Amino acid sequence: MFENLSDRLERSFKILKGQGRITEINIAESLKEIRRALIEADVNYKVAKSFTDEVKQKAIGQEVIKAVNPSQMIVKIVHDELAALMGGTATPINLKENPAVILVSGLQGSGKTTFSGKLALHLKKKGRGVLLIGGDIYRPAAIDQLKVLGEQIGVEVYSEPDNKTDAVALVQNGIRYAKSKGGTFNTIIIDTAGRLAIDEQMMREIAAIKEAVRPSETLFVVDSMTGQDAVNTAREFNERLDFDGVVLTKLDGDTRGGAAISIHSVVDKPLKFVSMGEKMEALDVFHPERMADRILGMGDIVSLVEKAQEQFDEEEARKLQKKLARDQFTMQDFLNQIQQIKKMGNIKDLASMIPGVGKALKDVDMDNSVFKQTEAIIQSMTPAERENPGLLNGVRKARVAKGSGTDVAAVNRLLKQFDQTRKMMKMVAGGGGAMARMAGAAAMMRRKR
Structure with a gap:
């Protein structure tokens, strides 16, 4: 993850070695390399240009103290700007309501069902009573997959295998079931249907579910391996659904990382989780500053x-x-x-x-x-x-x-x-x-x- 980007950024910083002060002349080549590195990592071009403009504005004219050389100074500036670009600080999900209802949306194949299971385990470990609702009435294997995951992590799954037409009613019944259990469940996670592409039927259904259950949190799950398509899809979903946060899956795959860097800037919604690997434990809260550390090869000892x-x-x-x-x-x-x-x-x-x-x-x-x-x-x-x-x-x-x-x-x-x-x-x-x-x-x- 981010290996190529890290290497390119490191090379761009070396250009400034030996300089006593950051100037518009000696920083130009570094900024050009940084912009190229971001674009090659599939970061949106406008985002990459805006990013380097911001770095330039903050870097030019800065005095370089004796203990720090210009390349180290630019690393610090790039680190801070990367963290800001990705949202600045971690944004927690809203669990204040009882029960807290989390609506999971996204395209088919993005990893929604697996993420729902991972999130259920993540919250269960924090002492939450979790119920999973299988709201995908179209994909035959979706409910079976959710049940397998639920059994694996010890979380109950509500489903209606005979319901082939009304996802809204199914979800409402699931919430009523949770409330009837006298406080056993204080968190409900709804796995919804996806499509191979955005279509009107899909958007109407997910909007109707949101209107019916008024969730505490609506999350959009997107496959990071689709690069800038992930960002564009998130933008279209957000215009119709106004979700609360983004989940990036498959971040351990053959991905250049551009979606993670630019998605917050494009949709103005926080990245809340990143998923790496198939294991149920492979889910991390997204911390922009820690991700910036990892991109720049500084490690992430806190995580x-x-x-x-x-x-x-x-x-x-x-x-x-x-x-x-x-x-x-x-x-x-x-x-x-x-x-x-x-x-x-x-x-x-x-x-x-x-x-x-x-x-x-x-x-x-x-x-x-x-x-x-x-x-x-x-x-x-x-x-x-x-x-x-x-x-x-x-x-x-x-x-x-x-x-x-x-x-x-x-x-x-x-x-x-x-x-x-x-x-x-x-x-x-x-x-x-x-x-x-x-x-x-x-x-x-x-x-x-």
Whole structure:
């Protein structure tokens, strides 16, 4: 995500190195490169031009203090302007009403149904009682898909499989059902029908649903891989629906990032969530300033820590810390930590949130499959061997290797790595459980590279 844009921006900043002051002459080439970089990233041309004009206005004539060179100064200005362009600060969804009704809209194939499931899990983790309503009466698999997702995350789904004609009545019935449950549900998420393109029937139906249920929040879901088409579609939807915020899906795909950068400027509505990956946990609140950090290669350590906090139970973290302090960390603990880290998302994306690491890993082919061999070896051990790896003699190692589809050399490498990781995690345990886990993950990545 944004790798090409980050590289182009970095090259544009280098043009100013060695200058003592930012002037209209020496900044011209940098601004030209910045504008090209944005346009190549599929940012709207008018937005790109307006952006560089704003950067130029704020940069020219600024004194460069001794500790900061002009290229560093322009990075700061571009960072601030990027954050402002994307909305400035995070905008939360409105959950004040009881029940809070969230209407999810968008074209077919944009990821509405998957997002609805992800949002339900996101809110459930925050203690909300969530009901999903399957309001797509046209696509046969839509309700089935929502039910599968609901079962996966433990959220009830209301649907009417026999209703093929009246989506408005279905949604109203679903809300009545939620209210009849005596406070069980304080949040209702409505997944609506999409079309392959904007059409009058679709717009009339979604407008009628909004008028009937008067939602607390209307979200427009758009596939970021469609680039500027995503921005144009958002503009057309907003003119008819006046939605409250935008959700960008598939941001981990083959996308240049232009939609994320320019959509707020074009429709004047905040980006509220970004979705990356198929896992139900792969949903992030959109923070413009953090996204600007990532675009400029500065990492996003705050989001990384938040992801860790979401996945790790505090009581379990305290128990683990005690085990680390007593040097009682076992193979089973190691396996548990790997599985929890995997839930946080793609390991390369997580590593890129650490300042300086993303650039170093740019050309490294790495994903969560790096854990498969380690998991297979540990899972081939007996409970006693996981608790005490010292039991693994030559015969036992051969059995474990056969059971995991590896060889004895791979088992020996894991045992050596486990011993090194245990020592490292013990050293950093005093800094908190999350730091220990990060150290373990780093050890895993070093072994695989």
